[in-house]
Amino acid sequence: MADESKDITGKEQMSVVLRYVDAENEIHEHFMGFIKLDQLDAKSLSEKLFEFLQKYEIPIENCIAQCYDGASVMSGSQAGVQTLMRQNYMPRGIYIHCFAHRLNLVI
Numbered sequence: 001m002a003d004e005s006k007d008i009t010g011k012e013q014m015s016v017v018l019r020y021v022d023a024e025n026e027i028h029e030h031f032m033g034f035i036k037l038d039q040l041d042a043k044s045l046s047e048k049l050f051e052f053l054q055k056y057e058i059p060i061e062n063c064i065a066q067c068y069d070g071a072s073v074m075s076g077s078q079a080g081v082q083t084l085m086r087q088n089y090m091p092r093g094i095y096i097h098c099f100a101h102r103l104n105l106v107i
Contacts, residue, residue, distance in 0.1 A: 001067040001068070002017070004040065011036065011037075012036075012038075013036055014045065015033075016033060017032065032052070035048050035049065042076065042081045045081045046084040046085050049081070064092050065093060066082055066090070
């Protein structure tokens, strides 16, 4: 799961959370950290996210899903982050629209 926002100083950043199942089939969720962003286009965001996962030696070939908000830069089916991640790094990584953001759209 990843979401981008500005910090208190106005600098753009992306937060990254990983959810995984361990060898005992227990579900875990961990906040991994923030990625400093210079550009907010889908290509730059997907490259930064991939570099971040490599830095922490996350086996991206085992990633089966990705979750973002509904912003077109993240969710776009033609050239959004989810599409670029699937095309370039994780072909099995289906996109899931964040349920918290979905709820916010309803309220």
